[in-house]
Amino acid sequence: MTKVFETNGEAETKALASRLAQLVKSGMTILLEGELGAGKTTFTKGFAEGLGIERIIKSPTYTLIREYTQGRLPLYHMDLYRLENTGAEEMGLDEYFDGEGICIVEWGSVVEEELPQNHLLIQMDTSLIDINQRTLTISAVGEAYEKVLKELEDERKD
Numbered sequence: 001m002t003k004v005f006e007t008n009g010e011a012e013t014k015a016l017a018s019r020l021a022q023l024v025k026s027g028m029t030i031l032l033e034g035e036l037g038a039g040k041t042t043f044t045k046g047f048a049e050g051l052g053i054e055r056i057i058k059s060p061t062y063t064l065i066r067e068y069t070q071g072r073l074p075l076y077h078m079d080l081y082r083l084e085n086t087g088a089e090e091m092g093l094d095e096y097f098d099g100e101g102i103c104i105v106e107w108g109s110v111v112e113e114e115l116p117q118n119h120l121l122i123q124m125d126t127s128l129i130d131i132n133q134r135t136l137t138i139s140a141v142g143e144a145y146e147k148v149l150k151e152l153e154d155e156r157k158d
């Protein structure tokens with residue numbers, strides 16, 4: 001199942017992410033794809049706010065994983081851009097994916113085989129016409145994720 005959302009400006013992307021954060025269930029994984037500057041970290045900031053995390057979300061580009069435990073659910077924010085061939089196994093990524101928290105993964109495609117089969121995949125694209133516009137193409141794989149995506153879509157119609 002795939003749904004497309006448009007946002008105009010950083011605040012709208014954060015608001016959408018925050019709504020999603022209120023719908024996700026323990027142990028879920030969200031994969032964020034899109035070029036540098038597409039808004040993946042911005043999305044994660046809004047998502048963290050929606051979980052009730054008040055600490056500032058910094059991009060984990062150098063640390064690869066940052067953990068936040070003060071929200072409704074733990075948040076594991078991964079940016080695997082620099083992972084290359086070190087391997088997800090050595091990084092112990094499975095422990096995060098199998099845990100109770102929510103994994104948000106930027107550049108997850110570098111470890112495609114190690115990613116959970118069921119997930120929400122969010123492809124973020126910039127616009128050639130408007131620098132503040134983003135298209136978020138959200139695909140749900142697995143029943144639980146389809147339910148969440150449907151709820152996100154239903155709220156939009158309210």
Ligand code: ADP
Pocket residue numbers: 007008009010011012013034035036037038039040041042043131132133134
């Ligand atoms: P990434 O993590 O994908 O490299 P960032 O979230 O760090 O991207 O940066 C996105 C940049 O684009 C920010 O400077 C943000 O203010 C800007 N921006 C403009 N419009 C939007 C939008 N609609 N959604 C998200 N970010 C936007």
Ligand code: MG
Pocket residue numbers: 040041059079106
């Ligand atoms: Mg980023």
